[in-house]
Amino acid sequence: MSFDASYNEKELNAVGTRPVRPDGVDKVTGRARYGADYNMPGQLVARVLRSPHAHARILRIDTSQAEALKGVKAVVTAADLPDLTDGDASLFAILDNCMARTKALYDGHAVAAVAAIDVHVARKALKLIEVDYEVLPHVVDVDLAMAPDAPVLDETIITKGVTPAPDAPSNVFAHSEFGHGDVAAGFAKADEIVERTFKTEQTHQGYIEPHACVASCNSDGSAEMWVCTQGPFVYRQVCADLLGLEVSKLKVTSSEIGGGFGGKTHVWAEPVALALSRKAGRPVKLVMSRNEVFRASGPTSATSIDVKIGATKDGTITAAEATLRYTSGPYPDTWAETGAMTAFACYDLENVKTVGIEVLVNRPKVAAYRAPSAPMAAFAVESAIDSLAHKIGIDAVDFRIKNAAREGTRSSYGPVYGPIGIGPTLEAAKAHAHMSAPLGKNQGRGMACGFWFNFGGQTCTDLNISADGTVTLSVGTVDVGGSRASLSMIAAEELGIAYEDVKAGVADTASLGYNDMTDGSRGTFSSSMATISAARNAIAVMKQRAALMWDIPVEDIEWKDGQAHAVGASHDNLAPLSVKDIAAKAGNTGGPIAGHSELVADGAGVSFGTHICDVEVDPETGATRVIRYTVIQDAGKAVHPAYVEGQYQGGAAQGIGWALNEEYIYGEDGRLQNAGFLDYRIPVCSDLPMIDTQILEIPNPNHPYGVRGVGETSIVPPLAAVANAVSDAVGVRMTHVPISPPRILAALKAQR
Amino acid sequence: MVQVTLWAGLRPLAEDQEHVTIEAATIRELLSKLQLRYPALEQPFRNDVAVAINGTIYRDDWSQGIPEDAEVFLMRRIPGG
Amino acid sequence: MRYERPETLEDAVGLLSATPERSHILAGGTDLLVRMKNDDFDADLVVDIKRIAGMGEIARTDAGFVIGAAVPCAKLAEDAALVAAWPGVVEAANLIGSTQIQSRCTMTGNLCNAGPAADSVPALVAVDARVKIVGPEGNRIIPARDVPVGPGQTSLAPGEIVAAIVLPEPAPQTGSAYLRFIPRTEMDIAVVGTAVVLTRDADGTVASARVALGAVGPRVIVPDDAAQMLVGTTLDDDTLARFEAACSDAATPIDDKRGTVAFRKEVAGVLARRAAKIAYDRAGETQ
Amino acid sequence: MTTIAVSTTINGDDVEYLCHADESLLDVLRNRLGLMGSKEGCGTGDCGACSTMLDGRIVCSCLVLGAEAEGREIETIEGMAHGHDLHPLQTKFLEHAALQCGICTPGFLMAAKALLDVNPDPTEEEIRFWLAGNLCRCTGYDKIVRAVQDAAAEMRGDAA
Structure with a gap:
């Protein structure tokens, strides 16, 4: 494992082109199989009974009538998922979230589940389960949850990170603080200060494919699961831990995944499906409805953020401070801490302080969503930066360029930056034609920057060379958006063969070593590194085989353009051997030819982007349309530029939805009122313009x-870019996301 | 010798130290020596820690060497989406 | 649950009369099938009326346009005469849901579902549409406005079916328009809907006007006082400003997940004013 | 629950099946006929992933009863290509990278084909509004719209 991952400039042939993806034909003909597209012999249908209450003690569950119903093969409650978490609080939270143990903590929290011969019986059985609840007071709002009289979700929680430690329990799990310098001294030097409070509402990843799995536990202790997930190896580990299975006896196969965006990095109902199968002795298929997806999976934090930034008249920021309150759902987590780390990461600040505050509320357990926690912090900070630029009368781009973090800057989260790319994205934005295009009536322009920590992680690939010289590449990172194409290109590049001769596929957990999930922007980064390593190992093998075929020392063989070349005067009559030539003789030169790689892909490097947005606002109704949008981001090297553009465009669209329309709406009763795509309003095709992209390398x-x-x-960046554009168009600073028409109209009225 | 900065959440587990000076050539050595000195760090070191060396964040590669005079930060591992 | 597909209205009425509780009429199914997905839904009978003669047809008779109960809204836009006569009705019906929903949803369903935010209902009320009802006690014709009596509630007796909606022939120089507010550009339920129908005199002044507001009350609101303000004018700015204020005042909305009281009242006035302008201009284009 | 016998035409073939009265056409296609290319993203007609053609009109098959298909003509994504010959829309979706996860793709292809059947030369705005009932969460729609434009041009015989 002595793979040298450092950058080596060279001419690339396959990398940078735009071939058709290997899984493409299956996906345009309907043949690709997703989570719900798989069946096992004798499989049962599962349905989950969910709490209608936001907060309630479970006094009694009687499943006897449901169990007695003909066609019902198993009913499970928390009693069927005993606590094996051994003091691991985060694992316990997953377990309790899968199936409520003593209290239902949000509307939609699972309390029981049935497996039956068909959906009609399963539906009937749900109605026969009796649950006695003691309804408790609930709280869903982040600020109200922090109030002294708020109902406390978990009496064991004493706020961490505060000295002295409080003596009473509350919904505040922890404070965490970052920064350096002396912010009070910094503000004293400022000529202008902007201080504001911002709010963002809870959003959902909104993947179009609901969670789905087929689980099968056998009497011999083995089990298998077909599931849509961003990480089959992680799902395997968590499910094995929660059910007390041996890890290697649980085989998890990731289906094609119909979107995840972080939401399928977490385990939801999969342990329940396994528990049902274990109890029923038959395979169980569990597919969530869209209503269940919204009520019981995935959302982000809702937040409330105070920001204060000061600058001198020449545009130098002297101090910056933020307090970030993030909901984590009903269990402790570190979402505010992550937000606090990212908030000012784009800037070079002498004095900076951020405090993250984790707040428990009666809402679903918060899940990762694409650069989790960063968009809300960026919304608050980039809005305040924009205000401050206006206040001191300096161009918003110039102001950011002047204060941008660069190599050697101490980041707001601690370490000093190496070479980083925010400066180039800002310079590109300043030079972009979009920035100087004329605006019409009721139109406004905004821009914003964004930061995210990327990461790499544990990765493993197998590259097998077939007898005809074609190559299969098995990877362990789930393909969420074209990575099989990118990785096939990488293998072709490294081996010197045609893209069409490589077929990449995603392996199940029984066929390949452990891989971390496809998260943290790591799929192509880390699996390409492992693919390069595996290809180089395969080339080493092929050189040995060529040496045997030619009967010359392996030292005399050089690999070039997909062929083994004999070098040196004594071999100049030997025609090069191609992969195909070598593969054809593999049986007699030592057997199958393969290259493997197991590595840790660290050094992903932090990432920056700058977005520009134009909107048009109808001042009489508050209706807002995004009319032009540009994304500028550094890709390092775009392996398949079309899929890089796709990531830029898709993230921008999700951010635009978050900015303008998407939000969880709770009633007074703590029940979610918009658990469907009708009223949880993600952008539709007619809502968006073309989204321009500029890839920096x-x-x-x-x-x-x-x-x-x-x-x-x-x-x-989009939340802030849109907010800055709307604020520019209507002349009022919008501080509450989503910037819905009623909020715009109310802000305009307040100003008049 | 390297000077290591601990993130705020770790400090109560390390006698409220923000900076700790320690002799270590790799991340592995650094973490094991820190844990020896402050046993309460064992829990967060299990799953929660990442190490930034001169600005580059390492989550898993504990064989990574630490250059002389490097700036070293212990950070919480970040979730991804 | 039983599924029946009668071929005559008499048979349909018979089936529904025999199962007065927990029975549903199926035309486009775009509301009924959504409700059927709910775990709490229970039904004994669904009567599919699409195979009954005439249900899927638009006929032009002496009474006007007779639109069968099962005519999908997409088909309305394909009828050039109907579009020319009542563009406000067709544009309202065509705003319901997506292209896919348009292939199935019907105005009759939109009306009988009795949702306060139904797009086509204000438009039907503004043109004073009638509905033909068949039932166990005989047939009757009533104003479309009188079908919904409250959210989810209709005046239909058990066993009764709305067989058709009848739109009168427009008087010369009549224009109609429907505007709604939704947060996105498509796919939302109306936060406010406004329909205006007006007829011009030869001199260009408004001879008569009718206005209907949707999604701002439990039923469609018909602010006759506001409509009367337009009569005798050429929609000058002062008139429109008074008209807008009157429409806002007439609205009695609630706060819910789709909008606030203040927003709905204000936007009801704005859209009514804009719809009136469009209807006025359209009236000038017709002969 | 008793079942209903249905005779219908799917992708040009005569098909017979039994279904429950409350069973959607989507469930029939997926669970009884093995035509799993139509996807269920919502079950309430809001996402378009189950788009199929019913007697020449594009519908959400989750909002059609299986029993209603009696005597009708249905086209699904499985009938879009002719053997190995992909429809131009399918080819252009691949060339333009108009899919990332691909779960919405069958629905988009069916809806786009329905558009080009009635409007061979749609504007960008017409494409966007026609496809508003098909949700995509990955792409931001940009490459989907471009693929439809390009396919339309090719089908019209315009030089690309």
């Missing part, structure tokens, strides 16, 4: 081809 020093993760950063 500043090589990542820690990847052989310079590749950088590109998946997440594009969702970070």
Whole structure:
């Protein structure tokens, strides 16, 4: 494992082109199989009974009538998922979230589940389960949850990170603080200060495919599961831990995944499906309805953020401070901490302080969503930066360029930056034609920057060379948006063969070593590194085989353009051997030819993007349309530029939805009122313009081809870019996301 | 010798130290020596820690060498989406 | 649950009369099938009326345009005469849902579902549409406005079916328009809907006007006082401003997940004013 | 629950099946006929992933009863290509990278084909409004719209 991952500039042939993806034909003909597209012999249908209450003690569950119903093969409650978490609080939270144990903590929290021969019986059985609830007072709003008289969700929680420690329990799990310098001294030096409070509402990843799995537990202790997930190996580990299965006896196969965006990095109903199968002795298929997806999976934090930034008249920021309150759902987590780390990461600040406050509320357990926690912090900070630029009368782009973090800057979250790319994205924005295009009546322009930590992680690939010289590549990172194409290109590049001769596929957990999930923008970054390593190992093998075929020392063989060349005067009559030539003789030169790689792909490097947005606002109704949008982001090296553009465009669209329309709406009763795509309003095709992209390629020093993760950063700037554009158009600073028409109209009225 | 900065959440587990000076050539050595000195760090070191060396964040590669005079930060591992 | 597909209205009425509770009429199904997905839904009978003669047809008779109960809204836009006569009705019906929903949803369903935010209902009320009802006690014709009596509630007796909607022939120089507010550009339920029908005199002044407001009350609101303000004018700015204020005042909305009281009242006036302008201009284009 | 016998035409073939009265056409296609190319993203007609043609009109098959298909003509994504010959829309979706996860793709292809059947030369705005009932969460729609434009041009015989 002595793979050298450092960047090595060279001419690339396959990388940078735009071939058709290997899984493409299956996906345009309807043949690709997603989570719900798989069946097992004798499979049962599962349905989950969910709490209608936001907060309630479960006094009694009687499943006897449901169990007695003909066709019902198993009913499970928390009693069928005993606590094996051994003091691991985060694992316990997953368990309790899968199936409420003593209290239902949000509307939609699972309390029981049935497996039956068909959906009609399962539906009937749900109605026969009796649950006695003691309804408790609930709280869903982040600020109200912090109030002294708020109902406390978990009496064992004493706020961490505060000295002295409070003596009473509350919904505040922890404070965490970052920064350096002396902010009070910094503000004293400022000529102008902007201080504001911002709010963002809870959003959902909104993947079009609901969670789905087929689980099968056998009497011999083995089990298998087909599931849509961003990480089959992680699902395997968590499910094995929660059910007490041996990890290697649980085989998890990831289906084609119909979107995840972080939401399918977490386990939801999969342990329940396994528990039902274990109890029923038959395979169980569990597919969530869209209503269940909204009520019981995935959302982000809702937030409330105070920001204060000061600057001198010449445009130098002297101090910056933020307090970030994030909901984590009903269990402790670290979402505010992440937000606090990212908030000012774009800037070079002498004095900076951020405090993250984790707040428990009666809402679903918060899940990662594309650069989790960063968009809300960026909304608050980039809005305040924009206000401050206006206040001191300096152009918003110039102001950011003047204060942008650069190599050597101490980041607001601690370490000093190496070479980073925010400056180039800002310079590109300043030079972009979009920035100087004329605006019409009721139109406004905004821009914003965004930061995200990318990462790499544990990765493993197998590259097998077939007898005809074609190559199969098995990877362990789930393909969420074209990575099989990118990785096939990488293998072709490294081996010197045609893209069409490589077929990449995603392996199940029984066929390949452990891989971290496809998250943290790591899929292409880390699996390409492992693919390069595996290809180089395969080339080493092929050189040995060529040496045997030619009967010359392996030292005399050089690999070039997909062929083994004999070098040296004594071999000049030997025609080069292609992969095909070598593969054809593999049986007699030592057997199958393969290259494997197991590595840790660290050094992903942080990522920055700058977005420009134009909107038109109808001042009489508050209706807002995005009329032009540009994304500028560094990709290091775009392996398949079309899919890099796709990541930029998709993240921007999600951010635009978050900015304008998407939000969880709760009633007074704590029940979610918009658990469907009708009223949880993600952008539709007619809502958006074409989304222009500009890919910058500043090589990542820690990847052989310079590749950088590109998946997440594009969702970070849009909230602020849209908010700044709307504020420019209507002349009022919008501080509450989503910037819905009623909020715009109310702000305009307040100003008049 | 390297000077290590601990994130705020770790400090109560390390006698409220923000900076700790320690002799270590790799991340592995650094973490094991820190844990020896402050046993309460064992829990967060299990799953929660990442190490930034001169600005580059390492989550898993504990064999990574630490250059002389490097700036070293212990950070919480970040979730991804 | 039983599924029946009668071929005559008499048979349909018979089936529904025999199962007065927990029975549903199926035409486009775009509301009924959504409700059927709910775990709490229970029904004994669904009567599919699409195979009954005439249900899927638009006929022009002496009474006007007779639109069968099962005519999908997409088909309305394909009828050039109907579009020319009542563009406000067709544009309202065509705003319901997506292209896919348009292929199935019907105005009769929109009316009988009795949702306060139904797009086509204000438009039907503004043109004073009638509905033909068949039932166990005989047939009757009533104003479309009188079908919904409250959210989810209709005046239909058990066993009764709305067989058709009848739109009168417009008087010369009549224009109609429907505007709604939704947060996105498509796919939302109306936060406010406004329909205006007006007829011009030869001199260009408004001879008669009718206005209907949707989604701002439990039923469609018909602010006759506001409509009367337009009569005798050429929609000058002062008139429109008074008209807008009157429409806002007439609205009695609620706060819900789709909008606030203040927003709905204000936007009801704005859209009514804009719809009146469009209807006026359209009236000038017709002969 | 008793079942209903249905005779219908799917992708040009005569098909017979039994279904429950409350069973959607989408469930029939997926669970009884093995035509799983139509996807269920919502079950309430809001996402378009189950788009199929019913007697020449594009519908959400989740909002059609299986029993209603008696005597009708249905086209699904499985009937879009002719053997190995992909429809121009399918080819252009691949060339333009108009899909990332691909779960919405069958619905988009069916809806786009329905558009080009009635309007061979749609504007960008017409494409966007026609496809507003098909949700995509990955692409931001940009490449989908471009693929439809390009396919339309090719089908019209315009030089690309």
